[in-house]
Amino acid sequence: MAPRYASSLRGRLPWLLFLIESAFIIVVMVFFPKGYKIQKNLSDYAELQDVNVMIFLGLGFLFGFLKRFGFSGIAFNFLIAAIGLQWAVILDILIFKNSTEMQSIGINSLRKGLMSIFPVLISCGAVLGKVNPLQLVVMTILELPMFTANRYIMTHYLSMTNHNSMMHGHIFGAYFGIAVSWSMMPPLVGNKASEENEKSRPTSELFSILGTLFLWMFWPSFNSLMLTEPPHVRNAVYNTVFTLATSTVTVFSVSLLLNQKGKLKMINVRNAILAGGVSSGFIAYMVQHPWISMTLGLIAGIVSTISFANLQSTMNTVMLVHDTCGIHYTFGMPGLLGGFAYVLIILMTETGIGISSYQALVGVSCILMTLTISLGGGMFTGLLLKCKLLKPPKEWHLFHDQPYWEFPHVDSHI
Known part of the structure; x- marks a missing residue:
């Protein structure tokens, strides 16, 4: 059944997009008059393109599982990523460098920009189908400065590397999105139309x-x-592969054990197997022995699968938090697991006890700070997104493409 009449965004969204893009052009023209840096080679472009694929194809298709929100899930991810990339590059250069200098843009700027929009897209997964594209754009514009500020504090005051500051993006994006969902949305239990539209079909x-x-x-x-030392890059690649492989096998095993009929659930397979990659981000470059990464993948797979099976509905009914894509179990909890694994490995190193204890304390502090900024910023953003000026969708429009897309086979007055 088609949803009732939806408010047109024509008077707001197009002009906001034009305003944002015009502002980006002016900022780049004023603050980056040197244009592009002269690069000796573009050896990093292959890895950059891999992350491009993850953002535009990987997350885009991952968010296309809703049976009536496929157009929006994929296309809105594309829109947010395109806006976020430009905004992230500008923020990173202006905040992390002396803004009075004449700046230029290089391959490293694009690398940081792509990594920075990943947490934003993770956050969008928590509110997928419950907000309109106008709200998503505003959410992107607000979240990126908060994440960049979080990274700035880590790298400049807590001596955290650029790599590890970026790996906190999984935690930041997950809990920012959960806080947005909690502060702006009522529980959806009992809303039959939303519950029906939130289901998937085999094609999706x-x-x-x-x-x-x-x-x-x-x-x-x-x-x-984000790594520069060849041994670190080698370790990160090898360990990530082993962690992902182990978490994948674990998810299939645990998913079968949890099902009384002994059958697999696609929601577990398509989400939980990524937990290994998320959890390994903090420690992959440090670990010299594959069994450590494999153990982390085993734990991440177990935690993510059990959480998907038992906590998803509880979060909605008891804690009044609706997480459309289950980002808490794909990115949030595995991210926390990886962060604490990083602290544990530091404590087990052979360096001085005082040095190890201090570095471990810094690691815990970074996790707590990330949680504080993401939850606080998410609640503030969620309250702002409830503003009537942004035309929040009505409950009968949730998880439905039709309010935003033209369908030739449907009457034009719907």
Whole structure:
């Protein structure tokens, strides 16, 4: 059944997009008059393109699992990624460098920009189908400065590397999105129309598992993109592959054990197997022995699968948090697991006890700070997105493409 009449976004969204893009052009023209940096080679472009595939194809298809929200799930991901990339590059250069200098843009700028929009897209997964594209654009514009500020504090005051500051993006994106969903949305229990539209169909599930495959294949590039030392890059690639492989086998095993009929559930397979890649981001470059990465993948697979099976409905009914894509179990909890694994490995190193204890304390502090900024910023953003000026969708429009897309076979007055 088609949803009732939806408010047109024609008077707001196009002009906001034109305003944002015009502002980007002016900022780039004023602050980056040197244009592009002269690069000796573009050896990093292959890894950069791998992350491109993860963002535009991987997450795009992963978010296309809803049976009536496929157009929007894929296309809105594309729109947000395109806006976020430009905004992230500008923010990173202006905040991390002296803004009075004459700046230029290089391959490293694109690398940081792509990595920075990943948490934004993760956050969008928590509110997928419950917000309109106007709200998603505003959410992107607000979240990126908060994540960039979080990274700035880590790297400048807590001596965290650029790589590890980026790996906190999984935690930041997951809990920012959960906070947005909690603060702006009532619980959807009992809303029959929304519950029906939130289901998937075999075709949409196939698209979603295709996104998982893209993410799985290129995750080693994601975990090594910000690293510069060849031994670190080598370790990150090898360990990520082992962690992903182990978590995949674990998910199939645990999913079968949890099902009384002994059958697999696609939601577990397409989401939980990525937990290994997420959890390994913090430690992959540090680990010299594959069994450590494999153990982490085993734990991540177990935690993610059990959480998907038992906590998803509980979060909605008891904690009043609706997480459309289950990003809490794909990115949030595995990210926390990886962060604490990083702290544990530091404590077990052979350096001085005082040094190890201090570095471990810094690691815990970074996790707590990330949680604080993401949850606080998410709640503020969620309250702002409820503003009537942004025309939040009505409950009968949730998880439905029709309010935003033209369907020739449907009456034009709907």
